[in-house]
Amino acid sequence: MKRIILAFLCTLALAVAGCGSAAPAPTATPPTTAPAAATKAPAAATTTAPTVAPAVAPTAAPAPTKAVAPAKPPANPDLILATTTSTQDSGLLDVLIPLFEKQTGYKVKPIAVGSGQAMTMGQKGEADVMLVHAPDSEKQFIADGWGVNRLLVAHNDFIFVGPPDDPAKIRGTKSADETVKKLAAAQALFVSRGDNSGTDQLEKKLWKTASIDPKGQSWYQETGQGMGATLNVAAEKKGYTISDRATYLAQKSKLGMDILVEGDTALLNIYHVIQVNPAKFPKVNAEGAKAFSDFMVSKDTQDVIGKFGLDKYGQALFFPDAGKPEF
Amino acid sequence: MDLIWDGISKAFWLLVTGDPEVLRVTLLSIQVSGTATLVSLLIGVPLGTALALSRFPGRQIVISLVNTGMGMPPVVAGLFITILLWRNGPLGLFHMLFTPTAMVIAQTVIAAPMVCGITLAAIGSLNPKLRLQILALGATRWQMLWLLMREARLPLLAAVMAGFGAVISEVGASTMVGGNILGQTRVLTTATVMESSKGNFDVAIALSLILMLLMYLVNLVLTYAQQRQRPL
Numbered sequence: 239m240k241r242i243i244l245a246f247l248c249t250l251a252l253a254v255a256g257c258g259s260a261a262p263a264p265t266a267t268p269p270t271t272a273p274a275a276a277t278k279a280p281a282a283a284t285t286t287a288p289t290v291a292p293a294v295a296p297t298a299a300p301a302p303t304k305a306v307a308p309a310k311p312p313a314n315p316d317l318i319l320a321t322t323t324s325t326q327d328s329g330l331l332d333v334l335i336p337l338f339e340k341q342t343g344y345k346v347k348p349i350a351v352g353s354g355q356a357m358t359m360g361q362k363g364e365a366d367v368m369l370v371h372a373p374d375s376e377k378q379f380i381a382d383g384w385g386v387n388r389l390l391v392a393h394n395d396f397i398f399v400g401p402p403d404d405p406a407k408i409r410g411t412k413s414a415d416e417t418v419k420k421l422a423a424a425q426a427l428f429v430s431r432g433d434n435s436g437t438d439q440l441e442k443k444l445w446k447t448a449s450i451d452p453k454g455q456s457w458y459q460e461t462g463q464g465m466g467a468t469l470n471v472a473a474e475k476k477g478y479t480i481s482d483r484a485t486y487l488a489q490k491s492k493l494g495m496d497i498l499v500e501g502d503t504a505l506l507n508i509y510h511v512i513q514v515n516p517a518k519f520p521k522v523n524a525e526g527a528k529a530f531s532d533f534m535v536s537k538d539t540q541d542v543i544g545k546f547g548l549d550k551y552g553q554a555l556f557f558p559d560a561g562k563p564e565f
Numbered sequence: 566m567d568l569i570w571d572g573i574s575k576a577f578w579l580l581v582t583g584d585p586e587v588l589r590v591t592l593l594s595i596q597v598s599g600t601a602t603l604v605s606l607l608i609g610v611p612l613g614t615a616l617a618l619s620r621f622p623g624r625q626i627v628i629s630l631v632n633t634g635m636g637m638p639p640v641v642a643g644l645f646i647t648i649l650l651w652r653n654g655p656l657g658l659f660h661m662l663f664t665p666t667a668m669v670i671a672q673t674v675i676a677a678p679m680v681c682g683i684t685l686a687a688i689g690s691l692n693p694k695l696r697l698q699i700l701a702l703g704a705t706r707w708q709m710l711w712l713l714m715r716e717a718r719l720p721l722l723a724a725v726m727a728g729f730g731a732v733i734s735e736v737g738a739s740t741m742v743g744g745n746i747l748g749q750t751r752v753l754t755t756a757t758v759m760e761s762s763k764g765n766f767d768v769a770i771a772l773s774l775i776l777m778l779l780m781y782l783v784n785l786v787l788t789y790a791q792q793r794q795r796p797l
Contacts, residue, residue: 467762489764
């Protein structure tokens, strides 16, 4: 009897393993594991998103005001999107990707790594399209011919955050340049991402413009991790860090850190979508990349981006910018 | 401390309400790691048995390679498999990167040397006279192998548990080759790392508790199979 039970259990396990690999992966649905407070927000965002009118124009038409909806499923449905951790950590991807997949039938694989790694993937032709926020590196990327069609999508801003008692006295400083100088002078503990992400590149640029070299100094610590993890390290050690507003707001309640410096134009956080150059890499999914690019700048998507976070945080996390002149 | 309580109550809540995302992630973990363990058994046990019972020049070197493979850092395996599976890499034509299949391959590469090495030690520790006795009683080669494996079932089942334990808890290689994509390649371990990096510690603790519960249940079944006293 026991042998029969055991044999049955083993067969069941094998069947589960076998069936799972064979069954097609379910289309991504908005996740519900987000913390209890946030479970309502993504659901609300998708239900309030305007319903997409089926496009009469063929898919080739890149009209930015119409949503692109192909008449038939795409030939190559797999699309690799290399993007930043901030678009994932803020929850924006969890809203936009299902919308895009439903509209176009593409199956997106968003690989959320830092902008540096995302662009390296683009340089190797391992990604089809990128959504990144490292303007200087992006311009170099385009100049070197790795990417085409760099389009402005949205922006938000970076903020300096730190302990409420603010030992380095940076609260309310108007300029980012002055802020980093004060931090260096006070030798205040500063936690950096150190992972060549868009945030990290902006931070390094601020130090460089102020002619300060913090590397190797005892008060400057690099985590090599994403924004969420870095914020946690800074909160634990009561140090300062620079963060994008979206990720900070998403974690604010657990951190115990205050916004100390904001508003300088040097702290603008600008997102672009870039297609990897199909001329250099014939294997990239060029139609899919174009479809995603068009989707990101289409009016309906820009509306969704502009409303993202309103219901949960009382303020928008991203400001849509498609079609506007570059900053 | 209350963070841990939050985690436990969240885990309970997620399981009881049958949260679809948690169920999907757990099911994928079982599928990927189960398949990987099965494949590494199919590779590792015959290979280990063959190595234990045969003698050929260079045998020591092969065995030392297997033993080194047992201790190989999973993230190294993940890195090399990613490079092989890249679109422009040698195996890029299969388009396997960022799919569960790639995760199964990476986890098999991690678990197979482990299963092989423990099987090798298990069969090799049997009394050599037993093999001769079985053959002397008229057994065919396959019957002899089957009897030896039954004789060594304690360490062999330990090999299964070790292999499964290694792959279900593995996160570095799974993230690299899988990409932690929602609905496609997100498993319990990669989801835990992501949730803690987002700062959602209660969800991260909940997921890790579910993972440990899963491991315990699987090992309970395997231990039962290992320890039962069958009448001879």
